[in-house]
Amino acid sequence: MSHGSYHPILDPTKAPAFPSAVLPVLRNPQLRKNVAHAIDVIQAKRGKLVAEKTDWQELRTAGAAIRAHALENLGFYLEQFEERCTAAGGVVHWAADAAEARQIIVKLLREENASEVIKIKTMTSAEIQLNPFLESAGVRTYETDLAEIILQLGEDEPSHIVVPALHVNRSQVREIFSRTMGLKDLSDDPKELTNAVRTYLRRKFLDIPTAISGANFLVAETGSVVVVESEGNGRMCLTLPRTMITLAGIEKVLPRFQDLEVMLQVLARSATGERMNPYTSVWTGVKPGDGPQKFHVVLLDNGRSSILAKKTERQTLRCIRCAACMNACPVYRQTGGHAYGSVYPGPIGAILTPQLMELHHARSLPYASSLCGACYEVCPVKINIPEVLLELRSRVVNQGRDQAGRLFDPMYLGLRIASLIFSRAWLFHTAQFFGRVGLRFLRRKDGWIHSLPSIGGKWTQTRDLRGLPSQTFHGWWAARKRETK
Amino acid sequence: MNVHVQPRPRSRQMILERVRAATHSVTKGAGELEDAYAALPRGYVRSGGLSGEARIALMIERLREYGAEVIECGPEQVQAAIAAQLASSGKHTFVVPAGLSAAWLTPGFEWKIDRDLIASEIEQAEGVVTAAFCGVADSGTIVLHHSAAEARRVLTLLPDWHLCVLRARQVVETLPEYFARCEQAPGLATYISGPSATADIEMTRIKGVHGPRLLHVVMVRDE
Incomplete structure (x- = not known):
């Protein structure tokens, strides 16, 4: 299958449910091979570097506690961040939802007369679908992270939050670059492809005076912003332009500068399997003579405060976007990221996306997991993802319970009938009798039922069912008692 | 035209109210907050156990793993070590921050001293020479706080070749030890790990995407 033959929909309000969204992926062996290869490489590197860290569990404990403390006192720390950032020459804006964030950013760009903007990879901007909005407002966006360029030029969507183009292989990258950059003689050597990007972007970095970034962390104590990266495109964007706009979720706040001693140690190891990522940048407001002289931070809520209000779900907001959970997830390994219908795929996406949508959309995602717990085990800030998945599943069910249409839902009716039967012994015995008699006709010689009729076929589509034995335990027990008398 | 967007106090107030309502049962009062922060578990390794010699050896090993070229010299030979690196670089034009020791500017090369150089001038330089604030051996990280000798951020970004002078006294073993050395949080900082x-x-893994592709470190043994 050629690359880009289908365009994934990463808008949770429009994306198909997970079970149907995975089908194009499961039928695409090239895509599955690309995903599995990338995951295997990261996992091997991460495993080695986590193993050498004798205090890994203590770092996780500290990381979880710092993030939980920041969230529990978020009001205080957000105001402190605003005060310190403003004092250092930054301008802080607050956006209640995606639409407001987009409007603030467009207005800032208009004030700069910006027709072009360079961007550091930010999943938050993808969350609010900033690029299409800016294009429609007449602002051309240039992604500068290599993976984001591959996706932007290939008109594709991210499938991972750290290596967003891991589903694309080198020959596909070569095809995209040679087509869009007009480089006919390009080979598929990753070094040559990377060099093509260095040349392509160098002039853009020097010429475009406005940049947009995300933030890995905001530091309340100092009003600083922290960006963690590998390529140096981030340093270019946050050093060369005249104006810098940072878009950050309100949950990104850390209490103090020193907290980075924990977060930076766990982030790089978890995300890319490195002791430290090549470049980390910390900046505070505006520094005369060094870097952008106008600096704006847009603090985005967009559903986060409602997640904060729920006791079990609050831990979702501890996330530092390292992607260790998706790399460890047996479901993600098979499906890749697009099936999740959101810029946040994998286990963290399965809990974050439905909550950001306040469970109006993406309701199939809490079920996109085997609950094996590998995500919890690797999470550097100890988010108990299976616990949140179960909580969300129960909320999805409860939502359905209130709907009038439930009386036509076979699952709902089936479980109501089952609960009636299980609560009365005589009904249970009668049902057992009829079940034994009825299922006998479906049982094959090997004692197994290979296919059930009508709705039961869904169960036997992927597994066999053992036929009911001719005698129940109750029956056997009663008969044994009679014999011994 | 307005320089700033009109502030929208309503969204600000609304978000803060929602956040406070969401956390009112757990949020601490001002005094308690300090105590709660101080009580956060920090059982991880704060300071390393390596001897001075082993610490420097680890730093050098990590830097070399990243492909950086490291040469060691005594406190008296810094000038000579820099000159040797410059000579073998095959490059001629260098930028330097204004705060760098003038003695390090080896004659025979073209030196552009950064007094508000514009980006295109910096880009034309083939290399840059700077000092550093700290080195973290555990991860081979060079920390710049962008003081007068450590250069503005753009100087260590555009040229393709970076020579950094690091003193053994500046090298710590673990990341928390670096943070302990910051008496005050820096306004600007860059951590470079390879x-x-x-x-x-x-x-x-492809090295050298946008920043300098070649990193040279002069390790001054001043301990």
């Missing part, structure tokens, strides 16, 4: 790199294409 040359810029990407693994975005099939997880194949």
Whole structure:
């Protein structure tokens, strides 16, 4: 299958449910091979570097506690961040939802007369679908992270939050670059492809005076912003332009500068399997003579405060976007990221996306997991993802319970009938009798039922069912008692 | 035209109210907050156990793993060590921050001293020479706080070749030890761990995407 033959929909309000969204992926062996290869490489590197860290569990404990403390006192720390950032020459804006964030950013760009903007990879901007909005407002966006360029030029969507183009292989990258950059003689050597990007972007970095970034962390104590990266495109964007706009979720706040001693140690190891990522940048407001002289931070809520209000779900907001959970997830390994219908795929996406949508959309995602717990085990800030998945599943069910249409839902009716039967012994015995008699006709010689009729076929589509034995335990027990008398 | 967007106090107030309502049962009062923060578990390794010699050896090993070239010298030979690196670089034009020791500017090369150089001038330089604030041996990280001798951020970004002078006294073993050395949080900081790199294409690690592709370190043994 050629690359880009289908365009994934990463808008949770429009994306198909997970079970149907995975089908194009499961039928695409090239895509599955690309995903599995990338995951295997990261996992091997991460495993080695986590193993050498004798205090890994203590770092996780500290990381979880710092993030939980920041969230529990978020009001205080957000105001402190605003005060310190403003004092250092930054301008802080607050956006209640995606639409407001987009409007603030467009207005800032208009004030700069910006027709072009360079961007550091930010999943938050993808969350609010900033690029299409800016294009429609007449602002051309240039992604500068290599993976984001591959996706932007290939008109594709991210499938991972750290290596967003891991589903694309080198020959596909070569095809995209040679087509869009007009480089006919390009080979598929990753070094040559990377060099093509260095040349392509160098002039853009020097010429475009406005940049947009995300933030890995905001530091309340100092009003600083922290960006963690590998390529140096981030340093270019946050050093060369005249104006810098940072878009950050309100949950990104850390209490103090020193907290980075924990977060930076766990982030790089978890995300890319490195002791430290090549470049980390910390900046505070505006520094005369060094870097952008106008600096704006847009603090985005967009559903986060409602997640904060729920006791079990609050831990979702501890996330530092390292992607260790998706790399460890047996479901993600098979499906890749697009099936999740959101810029946040994998286990963290399965809990974050439905909550950001306040469970109006993406309701199939809490079920996109085997609950094996590998995500919890690797999470550097100890988010108990299976616990949140179960909580969300129960909320999805409860939502359905209130709907009038439930009386036509076979699952709902089936479980109501089952609960009636299980609560009365005589009904249970009668049902057992009829079940034994009825299922006998479906049982094959090997004692197994290979296919059930009508709705039961869904169960036997992927597994066999053992036929009911001719005698129940109750029956056997009663008969044994009679014999011994 | 307005320089700033009109502030929208309503969204600000609304978000803060929602956040406070969401956390009112757990949020601490001002005094308690300090105590709660102080009580956070920090059982991880704060300071390393390596001897001075082993610490420097680890720093050098990590830097070399990243592909950086490291040469050691005594406190008296810094000038000579820099000159040797410059000579073998095959480059001629260098930028330097204004706060760098004038003695380090080896004659025979073209030196552009950064007094508000514009980006295109910096880009034309083939290399840059700076000091550093700190080195973290555990991860081979060079820390710049962008003081007068450590250069503005753009200087260590555009030229393709970076020579950094690091003193053994500045090298700590663990990341928390660096943070302990910051008496005050820096307004600007850059942590460099090896040359810029990407693994975005099939997880194949490629060095030198946008930043300097070549990193040289002069390790001054002043301990």
